[in-house]
Amino acid sequence: xxxxxxxxxxxxxxxxxxxxxxxxxNESRIGDDEVLGRVPLTLDIDHHHDxxxxxxxxxxxxxxxxxxxxxxxxxxxxxxxxxxDISEALYTAIVTDTGRFQYTNTTPKTFLLAxxxxxxxxxxxxxxxxxxxxxxxxxxxxxxxxxxRAQVYEGGRIVISYLLRTDFAEVGAAEPYSEGIIDxxxxxxxxxxxxxxxxxxxxxxxxxRVSLRASVDELDxxxxxxxxxxxxxxxxxxxxxxxxxxxxxxx
Amino acid sequence: xxxxxxxxxxxxxxxxxxxxxxxxxNESRIGDDEVLGRVPLTLDIDHHHDxxxxxxxxxxxxxxxxxxxxxxxxxxxxxxxxxxDISEALYTAIVTDTGRFQYTNTTPKTFLLAxxxxxxxxxxxxxxxxxxxxxxxxxxxxxxxxxxRAQVYEGGRIVISYLLRTDFAEVGAAEPYSEGIIDxxxxxxxxxxxxxxxxxxxxxxxxxRVSLRASVDELDxxxxxxxxxxxxxxxxxxxxxxxxxxxxxxx
Numbered sequence: 189x190x191x192x193x194x195x196x197x198x199x200x201x202x203x204x205x206x207x208x209x210x211x212x213x214n215e216s217r218i219g220d221d222e223v224l225g226r227v228p229l230t231l232d233i234d235h236h237h238d239x240x241x242x243x244x245x246x247x248x249x250x251x252x253x254x255x256x257x258x259x260x261x262x263x264x265x266x267x268x269x270x271x272x273d274i275s276e277a278l279y280t281a282i283v284t285d286t287g288r289f290q291y292t293n294t295t296p297k298t299f300l301l302a303x304x305x306x307x308x309x310x311x312x313x314x315x316x317x318x319x320x321x322x323x324x325x326x327x328x329x330x331x332x333x334x335x336x337r338a339q340v341y342e343g344g345r346i347v348i349s350y351l352l353r354t355d356f357a358e359v360g361a362a363e364p365y366s367e368g369i370i371d372x373x374x375x376x377x378x379x380x381x382x383x384x385x386x387x388x389x390x391x392x393x394x395x396x397r398v399s400l401r402a403s404v405d406e407l408d409x410x411x412x413x414x415x416x417x418x419x420x421x422x423x424x425x426x427x428x429x430x431x432x433x434x435x436x437x438x439x
Numbered sequence: 440x441x442x443x444x445x446x447x448x449x450x451x452x453x454x455x456x457x458x459x460x461x462x463x464x465n466e467s468r469i470g471d472d473e474v475l476g477r478v479p480l481t482l483d484i485d486h487h488h489d490x491x492x493x494x495x496x497x498x499x500x501x502x503x504x505x506x507x508x509x510x511x512x513x514x515x516x517x518x519x520x521x522x523x524d525i526s527e528a529l530y531t532a533i534v535t536d537t538g539r540f541q542y543t544n545t546t547p548k549t550f551l552l553a554x555x556x557x558x559x560x561x562x563x564x565x566x567x568x569x570x571x572x573x574x575x576x577x578x579x580x581x582x583x584x585x586x587x588r589a590q591v592y593e594g595g596r597i598v599i600s601y602l603l604r605t606d607f608a609e610v611g612a613a614e615p616y617s618e619g620i621i622d623x624x625x626x627x628x629x630x631x632x633x634x635x636x637x638x639x640x641x642x643x644x645x646x647x648r649v650s651l652r653a654s655v656d657e658l659d660x661x662x663x664x665x666x667x668x669x670x671x672x673x674x675x676x677x678x679x680x681x682x683x684x685x686x687x688x689x690x
Contacts, residue, residue: 288539289553290567296554302540303550316541321654322628325591325598332586335579344576377573403572 202226208233211255211281214240233258235285253293256281260301272309279310284319329359334369334384340376341437347373348383350433356389363389374401381407385433394428398436453477459484462506462532465491484509486536504544507532511552523560530561535570580610585620585635591627592688598624599634601684607640614640625652632658636684645679649687 198220199205207227212218213236224230224242232243235258237250249258256278263270270278282302286294289302306312330351338349351366366386373382382401388394398416400409402423410425418427429436449471450456458478463469464487475481475493483494486509488501500509507529514521521529533553537545540553557563581602589600602617617637624633633652639645649667651660653674661676669678680687 288541290539290563290571292564294557294563296557299550299554299557303547303554306545306547306550312541312545313543317654320541321626323623323626325589325595325627328586328589328623328627332583332589335583336587338576338579338583340576347576372574372579375572375574376576376579403568 198223203228206231209243210234210259211236213238215242233262251295253291253295253298254281254285256285257298257301260304270305270308272311275305275308275310276315279305279312280315280319283315288320324361324365326359326361327365330355330361330365331369331372333359334366335372338373338376340379344376344378345380346383347376347379347381348385348437349373350385350437351387353387353389370399370401374403380404381409383437385429385436394430396429396431396433396436397426398429399426400424449474454479457482460494461485461510462487464489466493484513502546504542504546504549505532505536507536508549508552511555521556521559523562526556526559526561527566530556530563531566531570534566539571575612575616577610577612578616581606581612581616582620582623584610585617586623589624589627591630595627595629596631597634598627598630598632599636599688600624601636601688602638604638604640621650621652625654631655632660634688636680636687645681647680647682647684647687648677649680650677651675 202223203226205227206229207218207223208231209218210233212232212234215221215224218224230243230245232239232241232246232248233255234248235250235252235255236248239246239248241248247258247262249261252258259281260278263274268274279302282298282305283289285291286298289298333355334349334351338347340347349369351369355361356363356365366384370382370384373379373384376382380403382403384399386397386399388397398418400413400420402409408422410420410422413420413425413427416427416429418425420426453474454477456478457480458469458474459482460469461484463483463485466472466475469475481494481496483490483492483497483499484506485499486501486503486506487499490497490499492499498509498513500512503509510532511529514525519525530553533549533556534540536542537549540549584606585600585602589598591598602620606612607614607616617635621633621635624630624635627633631654633654635650637648637650639648649669651664651671653660659673661671661673664671664676664678667678667680669676671677
């Protein structure tokens with residue numbers, strides 16, 4: 189669907205419509221607490237293993253790399269033809285949800301589907317440029333500051349860096365621009381854990397957010413995060429803190 | 440082949456052996472000017488379109504994403520079974536030569552082969568970690584300096600940065616660590632051309648090396664490079680210069 193046709197408001201007759209939620213692991217992802225009580229029927233189509241099954245009909249395939257992969261199988265059942273537009277949308281879903289075919293959810297089936305979608309007209313180059321070659325200049329500057337301040341600890345097994353509130357203002361970066369920076373720290377040779385401390389540039393939030401990533405299976409960073417009142421997964425977790433950057437780093 | 444078994448010297452009886460050159464676009468890539476005169480038979484297996492056909496037998500497939508893809512077809516003809524070790528080596532060749540399935544050489548056939556190699560035992564996660572998650576810490580520091588100095592010109596259509604000889608020494612980086620940095624400049628939203636000027640940290644080389652990358656088909660950076668005595672492809676080219684960084688940037 190072209191983005192120009194995207195609506196961000198519910199239609200007036202929403203109470204007479206079917207709501208189809210794609211890639212929403214739970215109700216809050218729909219972005220409106222009340223709409224589920226207003227629509228007569230909700231279809232929940234997703235691949236997240238912890239989906240709460242909030243729909244009247246739930247199609248949840250945890251083995252699928254992405255909701256795009258689930259949709260391909262559904263389209264086959266329904267006899268929907270793969271047009272170039274549909275193929276490109278599904279291809280985008282696969283590329284982004286597998287991190288360019290490198291996360292552990294990438295299976296032989298994912299690659300077979302990618303081949304099929306290219307043949308059906310998905311423009312691989314356009315997806316790549318749209319998703320990965322449209323980096324805001326201020327994001328590069330923010331990345332530069334975080335990498336410049338990175339330090340190794342414990343003989344290289346831990347890599348830590350930080351971003352100050354003033355950094356966001358000085359380079360003109362919004363808060364989400366710091367996303368993905370921690371992956372550069374995690375990719376350092378020999379690093380088992382990466383830590384990025386940042387001061388969110390918004391009012392009313394915590395003073396500091398601490399993100400944790402593990403590169404080895406033996407390490408469970410969610411345990412570390414929980415001790416500080418946070419949470420997350422074994423490989424990716426985080427917590428909020430009022431401690432100073434020096435105190436957090438020493439800990 | 441395990442790296443431990445890799446030999447870096449020609450065997451004593453090289454004059455009685457067959458030389459098989461993989462992924463070498465020309466003789467100089469073999470790293471020894473004289474060996475071709477000493478071996479009785481040379482097989483040249485490659486996918487570079489500008490391969491000089493230096494072998495007695497040449498198998499050059501320009502449409503293939505990588506020499507790994509050429510080898511898969513050859514193995515099928517020869518009845519060689521895809522063991523997990525062979526599959527992982529071929530998978531590594533494909534992943535690296537397609538830049539994680541995103542360069543224009545990625546075709547449906549590439550994806551079908553990737554699916555086949557995973558099924559035959561290639562460890563996708565190990566390849567990913569070995570290739571992309573083993574970044575030297577000094578490389579991050581070098582990247583930080585280049586990104587911190589990046590500037591936009593021509594309303595954002597050109598992104599330029601530079602690395603000084605002292606940068607390499609101060610962060611402890613070898614010359615090849617600057618590889619790939621220009622891709623960060625090229626990925627900036629709206630950038631049509633990226634320029635990285637660097638002072639190579641070796642004796643006897645040029646004072647400055649200028650690398651050029653184009654993000655749009657209309658731009659041919661090899662034409663710019665040729666005007667300064669350099670060369671390359673439409674999308675990637677470079678030249679040497681004795682001019683100052685300011686002079687190069689103004690030009």
